[in-house]
Amino acid sequence: MNDNLTPDKDAINQLIHEFNKLPGIGPKSAQRVTYFLMRASEEEARLLAEAIFSLKQNIRLCSVCCNVTESDPCPTCRNDGRERSQICIVEQPQDILALEHTGIYKGLYHVLHGAISPTEGVGADDVRIRELLDRLQDDSVKEVILATNTTLEGEQTALYLNRLIAPLGIRVTRLARGLPFGTELEYADDVTLTRAIEGRQEF
């Protein structure tokens, strides 16, 4: 029997189980969130459930930049204030959030949704490179900024994109790869240090 005082044990366990799958939420946090929701009003619970559901219902990929969006084209691609001659290439939608947070970049974006990873069987056709090449067909794009991760896969993807795009006569740049803010020099690895020295600038 199930009433408000003795809720169904399975419902609790199932919700804990579901929360536990989320990034950054271990079993303890999953329990805490579940018991918090059990005490919350029905209205609050409904709003949360609807928000999650509408995420899946309304979110799609922008037909221009492949970012996740509720409207197509996405607000960035529709924004006339953005510099349309620059496209910044990122691996994931979250990377755009990080770059936008700086407020320094005014151009457009393109989301690959991954990086080339041969040993995982992820080739050029498994990330959104074809969509990017389609965008470069017209002459408005003057610069492509490669902002893939500085992991081996991100670097490899950048090298591959450079090989495809440079022959089109478009300027290809790569985000500077040097020492992250707040690091101590002695712990830096050889690759980072070599690139930091090569990429040094006038003070």
Add this chain to the structure above:
Amino acid sequence: MSTPRTYQTEAIVIKKTKLKEADRILTLYTPHLGKIQAVARGVRRPRSKLSGHLELITHSLVSLARGRNLDTVTGGQTITSFLTVKNDLWLTSCALYVTELVNQFTADHIENEGLFRLLLETMKQLCQAGDKELTLRYFELHLLHKVGYQPQLRKCVACRAQLKPTTNSFSPNLGGMLCPDCSPNQPTSYPVSVNAQKVLRLFQNSDDSVIDRLKIDAGLSREIESVMSRYIQYLLEREVKSAAWLDALREETRRATAG
């Protein structure tokens, strides 16, 4: 005597798998512990002091702490970064193929120092000028030797007769060459030209300085590549994923140079 809680080893990072938000499981190939898996915590965060030292295709001195299931990486210091490889698309792809083969042909915790040295030498070879296809073929042949699948290239594997300088066949399931008399009985075997047999035998019996001394044309190079890849695929009973990527790059290069 109890085993110490922490230990240090030279290692080459041959595989990495994401774990939760910021961690990775690394597969390390070491000279004396063979292949080991270890958790590296926080390495996907930008502030991580370790991440660059634990990236794929990096030769590092790694400190580890024993754990109940997996050991945990507590420190890493680059010995060789192979930056030349990492700055080049083709070389990176070759190196990934090499690490994938080492991973596929080995089991955890089986010491094989010769294989570690071969892996390290192959990475160094990739950093130097020259034909990287030959570097890969040399690696494949010597890898097979070190894991117990050295192909028989001098005698017929069916009748044991010394092979004559003619087109003989290679049988993956018998692990070697067949003379023209025996090959009709082995439908899975495929022909190998005299020159390809010569190169394979030379590689099998030489040290890696032979790679720089040898010049072969593109057709022969492709033939040897195909002989080896069919054998490797047979042994692993699956496709080597990075081999498909190497093929795609070869094809693009061919098209670019043709047109």
